[in-house]
Amino acid sequence: MKKYTYPILLPVLALMLGFASCTKDLNLQPLNANTADKQYATMDGYKQVLAKVYGSYSLVSSSGVGVSDINIAGITDAGTTDFVRAYWNLQELTTDEAVCAWNDANLQAFHNINWTSSNVLVNALYARSLYQITVCNELIRESADDKIAARGFKEGDAATIRNFRAEARFLRAYQYWVLMDLFGNPPFVTEKDPIGKFIPPQISRADLFKYVEAELKAIDADLVPARQNEYARADQGAAWALLARLYLNAKVYTGTEHYGDAITYAQKVIGAGYALQGSFKSLFMGDNNIANTEVILPIAYDAINSQNYGGTTFLICAAHGTNVADNKAYGIPGGGWLGNRSTKSLPQVFGDYSGATDSRAQFGPGNLEVNDVLTFNDGLAVYKFNNLTSKGATPPSANGVLCRTDFPLFRLAEMYLVYAEAVLRGGAGGSNATALQYINLLRTRAYGNSSGNLGSIALQDVLNERMRELYWEGFRRTDLIRFEQFTGNTYLWPWKGGVKNGAGVDAHFALFPIPSAETIANPNLKQNSGY
Numbered sequence: 220m221k222k223y224t225y226p227i228l229l230p231v232l233a234l235m236l237g238f239a240s241c242t243k244d245l246n247l248q249p250l251n252a253n254t255a256d257k258q259y260a261t262m263d264g265y266k267q268v269l270a271k272v273y274g275s276y277s278l279v280s281s282s283g284v285g286v287s288d289i290n291i292a293g294i295t296d297a298g299t300t301d302f303v304r305a306y307w308n309l310q311e312l313t314t315d316e317a318v319c320a321w322n323d324a325n326l327q328a329f330h331n332i333n334w335t336s337s338n339v340l341v342n343a344l345y346a347r348s349l350y351q352i353t354v355c356n357e358l359i360r361e362s363a364d365d366k367i368a369a370r371g372f373k374e375g376d377a378a379t380i381r382n383f384r385a386e387a388r389f390l391r392a393y394q395y396w397v398l399m400d401l402f403g404n405p406p407f408v409t410e411k412d413p414i415g416k417f418i419p420p421q422i423s424r425a426d427l428f429k430y431v432e433a434e435l436k437a438i439d440a441d442l443v444p445a446r447q448n449e450y451a452r453a454d455q456g457a458a459w460a461l462l463a464r465l466y467l468n469a470k471v472y473t474g475t476e477h478y479g480d481a482i483t484y485a486q487k488v489i490g491a492g493y494a495l496q497g498s499f500k501s502l503f504m505g506d507n508n509i510a511n512t513e514v515i516l517p518i519a520y521d522a523i524n525s526q527n528y529g530g531t532t533f534l535i536c537a538a539h540g541t542n543v544a545d546n547k548a549y550g551i552p553g554g555g556w557l558g559n560r561s562t563k564s565l566p567q568v569f570g571d572y573s574g575a576t577d578s579r580a581q582f583g584p585g586n587l588e589v590n591d592v593l594t595f596n597d598g599l600a601v602y603k604f605n606n607l608t609s610k611g612a613t614p615p616s617a618n619g620v621l622c623r624t625d626f627p628l629f630r631l632a633e634m635y636l637v638y639a640e641a642v643l644r645g646g647a648g649g650s651n652a653t654a655l656q657y658i659n660l661l662r663t664r665a666y667g668n669s670s671g672n673l674g675s676i677a678l679q680d681v682l683n684e685r686m687r688e689l690y691w692e693g694f695r696r697t698d699l700i701r702f703e704q705f706t707g708n709t710y711l712w713p714w715k716g717g718v719k720n721g722a723g724v725d726a727h728f729a730l731f732p733i734p735s736a737e738t739i740a741n742p743n744l745k746q747n748s749g750y
Contacts, residue, residue, distance in 0.1 A: 259361050262376055268358045269383045272390060273451070275351040276302050276518045278525050289346045292736070293339035301529020302351070303518060303626050305344035306693050309401060309731065314695040314705075315564035315712030316686070319537075320557070320595045330592055331717030332706075332724040336732035336750045345402060345734055348394040352408065355391035359384055360410035385441035389453040392434040393461060393628075399427045399472060400697055403730045403747055406737070421744050428465070428472045435462050445491035450508060451519040451625070459487045460515050460629040463637045468701055478646025485638040486649070488515065489657075493631040495664055498609070499579050505550050505624050506608040515629035522614060522621040531624040534559075534604040534691065539583070540595070550606030553619025560598030562713040563587045568686050572599075577665045579603075579687050589713050603691050632661055632688050640681045661688055678702070700729050725749065 258264045279287045279297040287297035298304060311317040312329035319326050325341075328334040334341055362384040367377045391409075398405040406419035407427070422430070435458045442448075445456030465472075466481035494512040496502050502513060511517075520530045536554040539546055546555040566572035566587065569580040583600030590597055606622040608614060614623045635657035642649040659672040661684065666672075673680065682702050685694065696705060704710035708723030716722035727749025738744045 298528030304529035336735040342734040385438040457516040478641040481641040482649040517625040522616040
């Protein structure tokens with residue numbers, strides 16, 4: 220498999236951003252002469268827009284690392300608008316898996332669980348997700364069957380364009396899942412809505428669940444079969460994996476359980492031919508795009524052609540300090556910012572967190588206790604993500620800081636864990652014996668043998684195993700909410716609620732607020748309770 224890179228693409232159409240402007244001359248032509256008729260006249264034109272769709276994950280600009288493609292008041296660092304970085308802040312810094320020493324009020328609000336609707340880093344994720352939805356809508360609109368036919372494409376090319384359209388619909392469904400999970404009731408726009416002066420309606424969380432579910436099922440026939448698409452592009456396996464994740468959390472989203480469906484779709488992924496990588500560590504290294512049998516869909520990063528201080532550059536550099544030798548050993552000779560570390564809850568879930576027994580315990584120097592969040596050495600460094608290749612080489616980089624490690628959105632290990640949890644929660648169609656087998660497959664890889672295998676499992680064991688296997692991959696907040704351990708005082712961790720030993724927090728923090736600028740601009744939006 221080759222590294223999938225995104226060509227720099229000039230704006231296809233001004234309407235891609237959905238912005239309207241006022242002018243007395245309604246017959247003005249776009250400043251960009253590359254109109255829809257020209258852009259979509261060839262297969263190369265469609266491929267360029269598909270590249271824009273995928274690139275909207277990992278590119279914050281087309282002109283340099285300091286410029287963002289989304290404009291948010293209060294943000295001066297374009298890297299903070301990268302999807303993975305924005306998503307990670309909300310999913311990890313709000314939990315027991317991570318703290319950050321950077322003295323930024325917006326970041327510290329995540330540890331303290333006291334964010335407001337004016338938090339610009341909350342807005343960064345909200346805006347990024349809506350931006351990708353907008354870009355997806357453009358490709359979906361222009362790849363409708365009647366437009367393909369009108370442009371004279373032969374059936375072979377038309378079928379390929381339908382694949383592109385299905386991929387865009389998948390990515391749109393994924394981002395609507397993100398908004399549903401974090402914000403509950405976002406604005407809702409599809410390719411069928413008018414372009415320009417259109418005020419989007421708000422969709423309820425339960426209705427959005429139904430929409431995402433229906434979209435993922437509707438595109439199944441048009442997606443490339445599992446494991447058959449180009450690297451870093453969506454296929455049937457990705458859609459099944461998102462459905463499994465959606466169904467596992469259905470009770471949170473709708474009040475109705477779908478554990479049997481979670482088992483069904485997790486099993487579809489498991490039966491599609493994916494296999495666990497032999498080495499856990501290699502999943503998160505600078506050549507994890509090569510012969511990767513476990514990752515179902517990644518976000519691809521490139522340290523030369525798509526420079527970005529978000530993504531895995533952020534995860535790696537913000538976890539390493541300024542020790543030159545240490546940074547070279549992890550493939551970032553010019554990097555090392557430090558700031559992100561763990562609370563003691565994360566290493567302690569391993570028992571022995573040296574990595575000698577469980578290879579997933581990838582920790583660096585620091586104090587186990589976080590006595591002061593703003594003290595950089597309080598909390599262990601987390602070395603899970605690594606820019607070095609599995610053969611010990613440092614990949615090419617524009618400046619020795621930017622990393623090329625890809626970020627896994629979905630991988631087989633998660634599907635094993637979804638299956639096990641759904642079985643234990645009473646889902647039909649699975650078995651306790653198979654659930655235990657899947658958990659032990661992960662533990663056998665981690666320990667290198669069967670010495671760490673379990674004889675039985677309970678729900679809390681699955682949550683703990685998810686922490687060991689999936690930490691820092693953006694799952695923890697969603698997991699704690701599903702287990703009813705995020706808000707309230709049932710489960711406390713260091714610095715929860717801004718208190719060293721942890722404090723209970725109000726239930727409304729289980730959802731993030733819709734940014735205040737959005738509720739002011741769109742009268743259709745009703746703010747989430749408590750904000």
